Amino acid sequence: MSVDKIKAIYGTRDILPAEADIWRKIATTVAKVADEYNYSFISTPIFEATELFSRGIGETSEVVTKEMYTFKDQGDRSLTLRPEGTASVVRSYIEHSMGARQGLAKVWYAGPMFRQERPQAGRFRQFYQFGFEAIGSLDPSIDAEIIAANYHIMELLGIDDKKLYVNSIGMPGERKKHKEAFSDFVAPLIGKFCADCRKRFETNPLRMFDCKQDACMALLKDAPVIFDYLSDDNRKHFDTVCDFLDHIGISYELDKKLVRGLDYYTRTAWEIKSDKLGSQDAISGGGRYDLLVEQLGGKPTPGIGFAAGIERVILAMPGKESGQDRKDLGFFVVIGNSRYKKEAFGLLTKIRKLGFPADIDYLGRSLKAQMKQADKSGFYYSFIFAEEEMTRGKVILRNMVDSRQFEIGLADILKAGNTIQLGELIGYIQ
RNA sequence: GUGGAUGUAGCUCAGUCGGUUAGAGCGCUAGGUUGUGGCCCUGGAGGCCGUGGGUUCGAGUCCCAUCAUCCACCCCA
Numbered sequence: 001m002s003v004d005k006i007k008a009i010y011g012t013r014d015i016l017p018a019e020a021d022i023w024r025k026i027a028t029t030v031a032k033v034a035d036e037y038n039y040s041f042i043s044t045p046i047f048e049a050t051e052l053f054s055r056g057i058g059e060t061s062e063v064v065t066k067e068m069y070t071f072k073d074q075g076d077r078s079l080t081l082r083p084e085g086t087a088s089v090v091r092s093y094i095e096h097s098m099g100a101r102q103g104l105a106k107v108w109y110a111g112p113m114f115r116q117e118r119p120q121a122g123r124f125r126q127f128y129q130f131g132f133e134a135i136g137s138l139d140p141s142i143d144a145e146i147i148a149a150n151y152h153i154m155e156l157l158g159i160d161d162k163k164l165y166v167n168s169i170g171m172p173g174e175r176k177k178h179k180e181a182f183s184d185f186v187a188p189l190i191g192k193f194c195a196d197c198r199k200r201f202e203t204n205p206l207r208m209f210d211c212k213q214d215a216c217m218a219l220l221k222d223a224p225v226i227f228d229y230l231s232d233d234n235r236k237h238f239d240t241v242c243d244f245l246d247h248i249g250i251s252y253e254l255d256k257k258l259v260r261g262l263d264y265y266t267r268t269a270w271e272i273k274s275d276k277l278g279s280q281d282a283i284s285g286g287g288r289y290d291l292l293v294e295q296l297g298g299k300p301t302p303g304i305g306f307a308a309g310i311e312r313v314i315l316a317m318p319g320k321e322s323g324q325d326r327k328d329l330g331f332f333v334v335i336g337n338s339r340y341k342k343e344a345f346g347l348l349t350k351i352r353k354l355g356f357p358a359d360i361d362y363l364g365r366s367l368k369a370q371m372k373q374a375d376k377s378g379f380y381y382s383f384i385f386a387e388e389e390m391t392r393g394k395v396i397l398r399n400m401v402d403s404r405q406f407e408i409g410l411a412d413i414l415k416a417g418n419t420i421q422l423g424e425l426i427g428y429i430q
Numbered sequence: 431g432u433g434g435a436u437g438u439a440g441c442u443c444a445g446u447c448g449g450u451u452a453g454a455g456c457g458c459u460a461g462g463u464u465g466u467g468g469c470c471c472u473g474g475a476g477g478c479c480g481u482g483g484g485u486u487c488g489a490g491u492c493c494c495a496u497c498a499u500c501c502a503c504c505c506c507a
Contacts, residue, residue: 010498062505066431084507113507118431120501129507196504212503261506271507282507309507336465367466369459375467386465400467 011117011125022314027110029156030130034108037149039132042107044088046114050078056087056296058263060203067115081114084262085131086289086305087296093135094298104136110310122280122312131286133305135293140237143268143288143304144244150284150306151250154272159283159316164251166270167258168238169287170230178229179205185223192219209257225256234267241268264289268304274316283316284308330357332374332382332400336367340385347383347395347413354419375400381426397426 008014015023034041050070057064069081082088089107092098098105110130117123132149134142147166154162169175182205186193190201193208197216200207208220230238245252252270260269269287277283286306293301333348335341344360351358359377361370374382384396389407398405408425416422 007498067505115506117505118503119499120503123506127507131507199504207505210505280506285507307507312507334466366460368461369467371467373467382467384466388465396466398466403467405466 009125011119013124013126019314022317023310026130026157026310026313030108030110030153033149033153033156034132036152037106037132037145039106039108039134039149042089042092042109043111044082044085044092044109046112047079047081048088048091050080052087052091052296053080053083056090056264056292057084061261061263063115063262067117069114069116083115084113085109085111085129085307086133086262086264086292089131089133089305090135090289090292090296090298090303094293094296099136099293099299099301104134104142106132106134108132120280122277122309122315124311128310129307130310131305131307133303135303135305136301137304138237138290138302140240140268141244143237143241144248144250146286146304146306147241147245147252147270148248148250150270150272150286150308153308154284154313157313158318159274159313160318161275162283162316163253163273164270165255165258165273166242166245166252166268167255168227168230168234168267169259169265169269170226170234171266171290174229174231174234175206175226178224178226181224181229182206186220189219206259207261209259220257226259227256237267260285260287264292264295266290270306272308274312276316277312280312282309283312328357328378328380330359330377330379330381332370332377332379333358333360334367334370334374334382334384335361336384336386336390338364340390343410344383344385347410350414350416351422354416354422356419356422 031041050068053068054064059065063083068083071079073079089109093105108131111128112126113129114126116125119125132146134146147164151162151164170178183201186201186205186208190198193201193216194211194213197208197211197213200211206226208216209225211217211220242252242254258269258271260271265287267288267290270285271282272284273281274283275281284306285308286304288302288304290302291300293299293303331351333344333351335344348358348360357379359379361373365373371382380400382398382400384398384405386396389396390410392407393410394407395410395413396405397408412425413422416425
């Protein structure tokens with residue numbers, strides 16, 4: 001009887017054991033940098049009231065209008081799988097009065113996000129992000145700190161072709177003035193733009209800067225940019241951020257045409273890009289959101305943060321195929337005759353209790369097959385329960401890298417009380 | 431939502447002008463060479479040829495539909 005196979009949903013994927021090393025490396029690197037910069041881990045639910053995102057990200061943004069996974073629960077409430085992390089963190093910040101408790105809240109998170117987009121290279125419907133948020137300070141040096149953390153992580157992950165672009169997109173008042181000037185500039189030329197740009201002109205004119213058509217870019221070459229409409233204070237804020245970045249040796253490029261997709265961003269904005277990704281070249285992006293806390297019902301509080309797409313980071317990382325024959329310190333227990341299974345199992349457990357990785361065959365395979373398995377397990381040693389040696393109460397300890405082996409008393413190993421004693425027993429074969 | 435490409439073993443792919451038992455390499459597995467892995471040799475398992483329909487004496491191969499995947503656009507990490 002044949003039954004239809006159930007497959008993973010369009011745009012979702014399994015992260016298989018073969019990828020485990022790289023995911024673990026990213027997780028430990030992010031956690032390490034978070035420690036160094038003193039950001040604490042926070043985890044929020046992956047679904048929230050729909051209103052959190054519509055109000056936070058912006059009713060008109062593309063993400064909210066057509067990409068959210070929204071559903072009703074049994075109480076007829078509208079819920080949404082989170083499309084990004086910042087809104088949830090800010091909600092949590094307000095709900096738990098983090099501002100009153102500690103003044104400045106510095107947190108980081110990691111987990112799956114959901115957007116109903118058409119999948120392609122570096123884009124999925126369920127994808128993973130990690131992000132940092134600092135809520136409560138308008139000091140330009142916190143901008144520099146969080147950009148530095150973002151950059152530092154990419155550096156540790158070996159992304160050598162990364163490029164950091166920074167800009168300031170000002171506050172709503174400045175944006176309004178700029179938008180008028182921009183519209184005055186574009187209006188007489190509008191017929192010459194591509195269809196998409198003409199549509200953007202109606203909905204979100206600034207996004208015209210993101211157009212990939214050379215013709216449109218040429219037309220916009222001398223168009224007014226927000227950067228030139230910044231107030232003195234915001235201009236000074238941005239200059240100070242740049243000054244601090246210079247001082248700590250982080251290289252960046254000012255991109256006055258950089259705009260961000262989510263509506264809550266204000267003032268400082270940045271992206272990190274890699275050439276390895278093809279069309280979806282942004283691996284990380286962030287900015288200030290100085291009005292978001294207030295918009296979500298908290299006291300007026302400035303905030304800043306970034307998020308990075310883990311799948312995209314992986315695409316940008318070097319040497320994904322390598323690292324096959326690395327041996328971990330660990331033991332594979334080989335059984336030469338099934339009558340020793342019980343003793344072998346006891347030794348296995350002992351090794352594990354001493355803190356070493358160890359494994360054994362569970363498929364009843366031949367000695368030769370077990371040796372093969374021991375080889376592929378990546379462990380440094382194998383213990384072999386061989387006939388002749390066992391009659392003398394000895395097992396063979398074999399170094400799987402240089403093939404040297406010697407006998408060792410089973411009772412001696414079982415007596416070892418800690419890793420040091422075990423280490424001494426096996427020490428001279430290393 | 432729009433456009434283009436591709437679906438054959440666990441993976442990467444052959445498969446002639448439509449022709450009868452569907453192939454390779456890798457991987458998996460049993461064994462040989464040494465009571466003991468890697469190199470080498472021999473055997474074995476594993477395929478609704480994405481799915482449904484059509485043309486034909488005959489379809490993995492041609493046509494249509496459908497589903498899925500990939501790439502690009504929109505948008506974003």
